[in-house]
Amino acid sequence: METPVDTPIMVEHESPRWKKSTVVFVLGGPGSGKGTQCAKVVQHFEYTHLSAGDLLRAEIKSGSEFGAMIQSVIVEGRIVPSEITVKLLCKAMEESGNDKFLIDGFPRNEENRIVFENVAKIEPAFVLFFDCPEEELEKRIMNRNQGREDDNIETLKKRFKVFVESTLPVVRYYESIGKLRKINAAKPSEEVFEAVKDLFSS
Numbered sequence: 001m002e003t004p005v006d007t008p009i010m011v012e013h014e015s016p017r018w019k020k021s022t023v024v025f026v027l028g029g030p031g032s033g034k035g036t037q038c039a040k041v042v043q044h045f046e047y048t049h050l051s052a053g054d055l056l057r058a059e060i061k062s063g064s065e066f067g068a069m070i071q072s073v074i075v076e077g078r079i080v081p082s083e084i085t086v087k088l089l090c091k092a093m094e095e096s097g098n099d100k101f102l103i104d105g106f107p108r109n110e111e112n113r114i115v116f117e118n119v120a121k122i123e124p125a126f127v128l129f130f131d132c133p134e135e136e137l138e139k140r141i142m143n144r145n146q147g148r149e150d151d152n153i154e155t156l157k158k159r160f161k162v163f164v165e166s167t168l169p170v171v172r173y174y175e176s177i178g179k180l181r182k183i184n185a186a187k188p189s190e191e192v193f194e195a196v197k198d199l200f201s202s
C-alpha cells in the first residue's frame with residue numbers, strides 16, 4: 001500500500017554504536033607513562049587504545065590539509081584545535097567496531113573536554129591521572145628515543161607549562177565530580193600497572 005505523499009516518513013537516525021560506549025580518559029604530564037600503561041591495559045581488558053597524539057601524528061603523515069598546522073602546534077607544545085582532534089577520535093571509535101575505549105592524552109584542556117561532550121555525547125566512566133614529578137618526567141622524555149620532534153628540552157618546557165596551565169584544571173574538574181582515579185606514576189611500570197589493573201577489574 002503506497003504511503004500517501006503528504007505523510008512525513010519518520011527516519012530513525014540510528015546514532016553510531018560507539019555513542020553507547022564506555023570511555024576512560026588517560027591524563028598525565030608528558031612522560032608520565034600514559035602510552036605504556038594503556039598498552040598494558042589493552043592486553044588484559046577488551047579496550048581499544050586511542051592516543052590523541054598518535055592520531056594527530058598520523059594525520060600529519062597522511063598529507064592532510066591540516067598537517068602543517070598540526071605539526072607546528074605540536075612542535076610548539078601547544079594544543080591543536082579541538083574540532084580536529086575530536087573528529088579524529090570519533091572516526092577512530094567508529095572504525096574500531098569496539099565499544100570500550102581508552103582515550104590517551106585527552107582531554108588536554110577545557111575546550112577538548114567540552115567539544116568531546118558536545119560532539120561525541122559521551123561522559124567518561126572515569127579518568128585515570130598519572131601523577132609524576134617533573135624531574136622524573138624530564139628524565140623519561142629525554143630517554144624516550146622515539147624520534148619525536150617534540151621530545152627536546154625547549155619544546156618539553158613548553159609542554160610542561162601547557163600541562164600545568166591547561167590540563168591540570170581539567171584533572172581538577174574531574175576530581176570535583178568524583179570521576180578522577182589518581183595513580184602514583186613515579187614507580188616502576190609494573191608496580192604502576194598493579195594499581196591500574198584494580199581500576200579495570202572492579
Ligand SMILES: Nc1ncnc2c1ncn2[C@@H]1O[C@H](COP(=O)(O)OP(=O)(O)O)[C@@H](O)[C@H]1O
Nearest residue numbers: 030031032033034035036140143144187188189
Ligand atoms: N613507570 C615508569 N618508569 C620508568 N620509565 C617509564 C615508566 N613508564 C614509562 N616509562 C618510559 O618513559 C617514557 C615515556 O613513557 P610513555 O608511556 O610514552 O609516556 P606518555 O605517553 O605519558 O608520554 C618511555 O620511554 C617509557 O618507556
Ligand SMILES: Nc1ccn([C@@H]2O[C@H](COP(=O)(O)OP(=O)(O)O)[C@@H](O)[C@H]2O)c(=O)n1
Nearest residue numbers: 030031052053074077078079080105106108
Ligand atoms: N588532546 C591532544 C593530545 C595531543 N595533542 C598534541 O600532541 C602532542 C603530543 O601528545 P602525546 O599525548 O602523544 O604526548 P605524550 O604525553 O605522550 O608525550 C601534544 O604535546 C600536543 O601538542 C593535542 O594537541 N591535543
Ligand SMILES: [Mg+2]
Nearest residue numbers: 034035053105
Ligand atoms: Mg604518550
